[in-house]
Amino acid sequence: MAETIPARMSAEIEGDFVVFVIGMRVNKFWKPHKWVPVFLAMPRMLKELEKQPESGFMGSIASGLTQVQYWRSFEHLEAYARSHDHEHWPAWVAFNKRMRESRGDVGIWHETYKVRAGEYEAIYSGMPRQGSARWASWFRRRDERNPHAAV
DSSP states (O other), X not given: OOOOEEEEEEEEOSSOEEEEEEEEXXXXXXXXXXXXXHHXXXXXXXXXXXXXXXXXXXXXXXXXXXXXXXXXXXXXXXXXXXXXXXXXXXXXXXXXXXXXXXXXXXXXXXXXXXXXXXOOOOEEEEEOSOGGGGTSEEEEOOOTTOTTSOO
């Protein structure tokens, strides 16, 4: 288990970055041949990305069938998604072939947010390093708006 930090902490990512939220939904559990390949594709992509820091992928967190990814830029994310030389493109093509006649068997979704430097907040209290704090600058924080808050 990760070490819990008994203090108010904050994380800061240098420069602009992108938050990419992606998930899947199994609509027909009795069709594993449709959803299992989708479920298994993401771990392969993450393994590939973690070995390629030049990809712009900074890291991710997951909960159930939803994942939050952090990217250096939208251009990095799009370059990976459209590259025929990486795991995503063949997985995307295969998904669309499988879903051609049965689009509702499994659903996928994503949202992309461009975040400008300094225009976000990341606070952790009594937590281990989570989310962006796992790879961002990590420091002790005092809430200027609430001087009575515990440090």
